[in-house]
Structure formats: C-alpha cells, structure tokens
Amino acid sequence: xxxxxxxxxxxxxxxxxxxxxxxxxxxxxxxxxxxxxxxxxxxxxxxxxxxxxxxxxxxxxxxxxxxxxxxxxxxxxxxxxxxxxxxxxxxxxxxxxxxxxxxxxxxxxxxxxxxxxxxxxxxxxxxxxxxxxxxxxxxxxxxxxxxxxxxxxxxxxxxxxxxxxxxxxxxxxxxxxxxxxxxxxxxxxxxxxxxxxxxxxxxxxxxxxxxxxxxxxxx
Numbered sequence: 001x002x003x004x005x006x007x008x009x010x011x012x013x014x015x016x017x018x019x020x021x022x023x024x025x026x027x028x029x030x031x032x033x034x035x036x037x038x039x040x041x042x043x044x045x046x047x048x049x050x051x052x053x054x055x056x057x058x059x060x061x062x063x064x065x066x067x068x069x070x071x072x073x074x075x076x077x078x079x080x081x082x083x084x085x086x087x088x089x090x091x092x093x094x095x096x097x098x099x100x101x102x103x104x105x106x107x108x109x110x111x112x113x114x115x116x117x118x119x120x121x122x123x124x125x126x127x128x129x130x131x132x133x134x135x136x137x138x139x140x141x142x143x144x145x146x147x148x149x150x151x152x153x154x155x156x157x158x159x160x161x162x163x164x165x166x167x168x169x170x171x172x173x174x175x176x177x178x179x180x181x182x183x184x185x186x187x188x189x190x191x192x193x194x195x196x197x198x199x200x201x202x203x204x205x206x207x208x209x210x211x212x213x214x215x216x217x218x219x
Contacts, residue, residue, distance in 0.1 A: 017145055021133065021136050031086075035090055036089070037093050047167055090122055090123065099115055102114055102165075118163055129148070129156065132147040
C-alpha cells in the first residue's frame with residue numbers, strides 16, 4: 001500500500017486505526033526532520049512536544065481492549081529499516097545532554113537508576129513504530145494495531161515515557177535558569193555498579209533540591 005493510500009477516501013478519518021496510524025507516521029516524519037539538525041536550538045522543546053503527543057497515542061492503545069492478530073504467526077515485513085543514522089544524528093545534536101539516568105521499573109523496590117541515551121531511545125521508538133507501519137501499509141491493519149499495542153507495553157511505551165521525563169527536565173532547567181549538574185561518570189559505555197549509580201543519582205538530587213553550596217551556606 002502506497003503512502004497516498006493511507007489517506008484514501010475509503011478510510012474514515014474518525015476510524016481508530018486511521019487516527020493511530022496518522023499519529024505514528026506524523027511522529028516518525030517529525031523526528032526525522034528534527035534529526036537533520038536544521039534548527040538545533042529548538043530541537044529539545046520540539047522533541048518534547050512530539051514525544052508527548054506520541055504518548056497520548058500510546059495511552060489510547062493502552063486503554064483499548066486487547067487487540068488480537070488475525071494470524072497466529074506475524075507475517076514477515078522484511079528487514080527493519082536502519083535507524084543508525086538517526087541515532088548518530090541525535091547523539092551529535094544532543095551532546096552533552098544525551099545521557100540521562102532512568103529508573104527502569106518504578107514498582108521494583110530499591111532499583112538503582114541506569115544510564116540511558118535520548119538518541120538511543122528515539123531511534124528505538126522509531127524502529128518499533130516503523131515495524132507496525134509496514135503492516136499497516138501492507139493492508140494488515142489488525143496486525144499493525146496489535147504490534148503497536150504490544151510494543152507500547154513492552155518497549156516503546158516505557159522508553160518514550162523515560163525520554164519524555166528527560167526532555168521535560170532539560171526544558172525546565174533552561175526555562176528556570178537552573179544549570180545542569182554534571183553527571184560525572186554517568187555514561188552508557190561504562191559498566192558502573194548499582195551502588196555507584198545510586199550514589200551519583202543521590203548526589204545530583206541533593207544538589208538539585210538544595211542548590212549550589214554557596215546558597216546552602218546562606219540559610
């Protein structure tokens with residue numbers, strides 16, 4: 001199915017599947033444009049908007065009753081599109097704020113934060129969404145909805161939620177004129193222990209709450 005057929009007259013714009021597919025395609029197009037780097041100064045707030053809108057789509061999928069595929073086995077969509085270029089473009093654009101700390105499961109007690117990258121997260125989200133879009137464009141609407149719903153719960157939903165928190169924090173730091181504390185040693189390329197990550201996250205949290213040392217002494 002061609003791109004033009006996504007908006008064919010026989011497709012009701014009020015249909016749930018059409019709305020979900022349009023939202024997902026819009027996110028992919030928008031983030032791909034941001035990754036080109038034409039407007040780097042507005043990249044973070046624009047990504048904040050796009051990820052927020054995507055999570056609304058995810059929320060609609062999550063609130064929907066379980067979607068069951070028509071076939072027992074997933075039809076082959078061919079090789080997934082390469083997202084390495086997208087990943088590298090975002091990594092270069094977002095350096096040095098690309099790495100952030102994330103709690104993988106907020107309901108798992110005493111789970112230490114882990115380092116993640118916004119660039120990795122955005123690329124992984126796009127790859128998941130493109131996979132479902134391949135089904136949709138091939139006319140397998142139920143299969144596409146099943147994949148988007150399943151991967152929302154298992155991968156791109158949690159990834160987008162964590163990424164949104166990081167992007168919101170970046171925008172808040174800028175708007176509130178609060179310099180980011182340097183996350184010494186917090187890097188996804190290093191094999192840090194849980195104790196080291198917890199200690200570093202705790203130090204950053206204390207500095208965020210109490211402010212710089214000179215302000216603490218003034219109280």
